[in-house]
Amino acid sequence: xxxxxxxxxxxxxxxxxxxxxxxxxxxxxxxxxxxxxxxxxxxxxxxxxxxxxxxxxxxxxxxxxxxxxxxxxxxxxxxxxxxxxxxxxxxxxxxxxxxxxxxxxxxxxxxxxxxxxxxxxxxxxxxxxxxxxxxxxxxxxxxxxxxxxxxxxxxxxxxxxxxxxxxxxxxxxxxxxxxxxxxxxxxxxxxxxxxxxxxxxxxxxxxxxxxxxxxxxxxxxxxxxxxxxxxxxxxxxxxxxxxxxxxxxxxxxxxxxxxxxxxxxxxxxxxxxxxxxxxxxxxxxxxxxxxxxxxxxxxxxxxxxxxxxxxxxxxxxxxxxxxxxxxxxxxxxxxxxxxxxxxxxxxxxxxxxxxxxxxxxxxxxxxxxxxxxx
Numbered sequence: 001x002x003x004x005x006x007x008x009x010x011x012x013x014x015x016x017x018x019x020x021x022x023x024x025x026x027x028x029x030x031x032x033x034x035x036x037x038x039x040x041x042x043x044x045x046x047x048x049x050x051x052x053x054x055x056x057x058x059x060x061x062x063x064x065x066x067x068x069x070x071x072x073x074x075x076x077x078x079x080x081x082x083x084x085x086x087x088x089x090x091x092x093x094x095x096x097x098x099x100x101x102x103x104x105x106x107x108x109x110x111x112x113x114x115x116x117x118x119x120x121x122x123x124x125x126x127x128x129x130x131x132x133x134x135x136x137x138x139x140x141x142x143x144x145x146x147x148x149x150x151x152x153x154x155x156x157x158x159x160x161x162x163x164x165x166x167x168x169x170x171x172x173x174x175x176x177x178x179x180x181x182x183x184x185x186x187x188x189x190x191x192x193x194x195x196x197x198x199x200x201x202x203x204x205x206x207x208x209x210x211x212x213x214x215x216x217x218x219x220x221x222x223x224x225x226x227x228x229x230x231x232x233x234x235x236x237x238x239x240x241x242x243x244x245x246x247x248x249x250x251x252x253x254x255x256x257x258x259x260x261x262x263x264x265x266x267x268x269x270x271x272x273x274x275x276x277x278x279x280x281x282x283x284x285x286x287x288x289x290x291x292x293x294x295x296x297x298x299x300x301x302x303x304x305x306x307x308x309x310x311x312x313x314x315x316x317x318x319x320x321x322x323x324x325x326x327x328x329x330x331x332x333x334x335x336x337x338x339x340x341x342x343x344x345x346x347x348x349x350x351x352x353x354x355x356x357x358x359x360x361x362x363x364x365x366x367x368x369x370x371x372x373x374x
Contacts, residue, residue, distance in 0.1 A: 011041035011366040014101055016117035017109030017131075018047030019069075021201060021253070022272045024056055026131055027109040029174040031062050033355040034362065041366065044101050046094075048113045051203065052232065052253055059255065067093045069112045087116065094120035104366035105129060108148075110140050118144040127365040131358060133173050133273035135305065136298045137161050149365055152358045154273055154351075171358050172351025173277035176258040185227075185263060190247045194265040194333045195225035197284070201270045201291065204231015204252070207317050208268060208289060209238050214322035215329075217242035224333055227263065229254050265339060266332050268325065271303035271314070279311070280349040285342030286312040287328050289320045310345035 013034060017027035024047055031043050045064040047053030057064040069090045094116035098106070106121035108114030109131045118140070121128045130151045132141045137158050145151055145162040152171040153159070159168040189195060200208050209230055216223050226248040230238045235252040244250065254260050261282035269275055271290040279286050288306065290299030303314035313328060332339055 010039060011105070011363060011368045012044075012101060012103045013041045013105055013107065013362060013366060014044050014046065014098065014103035014117065014121075014126075015107040015109065016046035016114045017107075017111050018053040018057075018066075018113040019050050019111040020203065021052060021056070022133060022274050023109050023111035023114070024051075024053055025176075025257075025274050026133060026174050027107070028056065028060055028062075029176045029355050030107065030109070030131070030358060030362070031060070032176065033174065033359040035062075037359070037363075039368070041104075041363070041368070044097075044103070046097065046113055046117055048111075055253070056255055065097055067097065067113065067116065069116050090116035091119050091123075095123060098124045098126065104368075105362055107131065107362055108140065108144060109133075110138050112140065114140045115143060118147065122147040129358075129362055129365055131171075131174070132158055133277075134298050135273075135301055136296050138295065138298075150361060152361060154277070154354075169361070171361075172354030173274055174355035174358055175274070175277050175281050175352070176256045184259060185249060188246050188249060189225040189263065193224050193247065195227060195263050196329060196333070197227045197229075197260060197264040197267040197269070199229045199254075199267065199269040199275065200231055200234075201272055201275070204229065204234045205270055205289070205291070206234060207320055208270075209234050211320060211322040211325050212268075213238065213241045215326045220245055220248075223248060224265075224329075225263075226250075227254070227260055266329065268329065271299040271306070273302060276302055276306055276349075277351070277354075279306075280346045281352055283343040283347040283350075285332065285339045285346060287325065287332070288312045288314045289317055289325075290314065292317045306346075306349065309349055311342050311349060312346075 015027045017023040034041055043062050045057055045062050047057050047066050048069055049066050098120045105127045107129050108118045128148045130141050130148045132153045135155045145166045151166055151168045153168050154173045156170050198212055228250045232252045261284055264284045267284050267286040271288040288303040290303045306312045307314040
């Protein structure tokens with residue numbers, strides 16, 4: 001059955017999460033898991049007009065809508081003066097979505113889009129389930145947890161940061177299944193060279209892009225195979241910055257990432273929760289450069305935990321000079337035994353059944369018994 005088709009008697013699931021790939025990707029992964037069930041529910045995804053939401057949602061094949069949702073500005077608080085009015089308007093739009101789709105259960109995967117949809121679910125007396133990716137729950141989860149029927153947390157201890165009485169289960173982060181790598185990469189990568197992945201999240205990371213350009217733009221013979229996600233705003237600059245050989249695959253965004261990870265010997269990337277879950281699932285050693293402006297520095301918290309497990313090296317963005325990164329990249333690519341130890345450590349952190357477990361809980365809240373349905 002196509003993702004856009006469904007049995008009219010099936011459960012109806014509304015999934016909201018967007019603005020960044022870190023919130024939209026888990027929503028898409030849950031939708032894909034639900035769509036594979038023997039009796040798949042009708043699914044609608046909700047994203048925002050910002051970031052890569054439209055591109056990712058339109059390519060996924062599910063019914064979707066985009067809504068305007070306000071962002072809390074943590075740096076210029078005067079901009080939050082109109083937040084109540086903007087949130088009220090967003091809730092009004094969300095209530096129209098809920099009324100039109102009539103979901104049996106509403107799912108929020110974090111980010112500002114989840115908030116008006118979660119409030120609308122509460123006002124419509126629909127079951128609400130949240131999926132929290134980080135060790136330190138985000139603002140949306142903290143706000144909505146008081147009304148949620150369940151919170152599916154990636155890590156233990158999330159409940160301590162939520163309102164008393166929140167029903168929390170530790171499930172891991174829902175990752176996508178491995179995808180075929182043939183179409184996009186066949187014939188382009190040099191089998192005699194290792195492969196480095198550079199990812200700056202869905203928006204890209206200027207600091208990582210600049211460092212790689214500085215390292216390799218004038219010495220492309222020294223390049224490993226490189227799979228490079230630049231982010232939309234940095235793509236043209238990166239492409240124009242060097243005479244890149246064919247073994248350098250450059251795109252603004254790779255989706256699904258399940259086609260990329262199996263090819264990697266090493267990753268240089270941010271430390272978003274979904275990225276770390278994917279690195280663990282595919283056993284990819286990493287150099288982690290956390291986004292320095294993440295709320296409560298949660299990416300550094302994520303990165304240090306992975307480093308402590310022996311699966312990665314974590315450095316701050318201020319330390320991530322081209323020279324330092326070059327030394328780390330060369331040292332790890334030249335040291336296969338160390339990379340194998342790091343890969344084995346990464347796999348100990350993997351939670352490959354997370355999507356199935358969370359989908360079961362979604363169907364349970366929707367009034368459908370998931371047993372035997374997968």
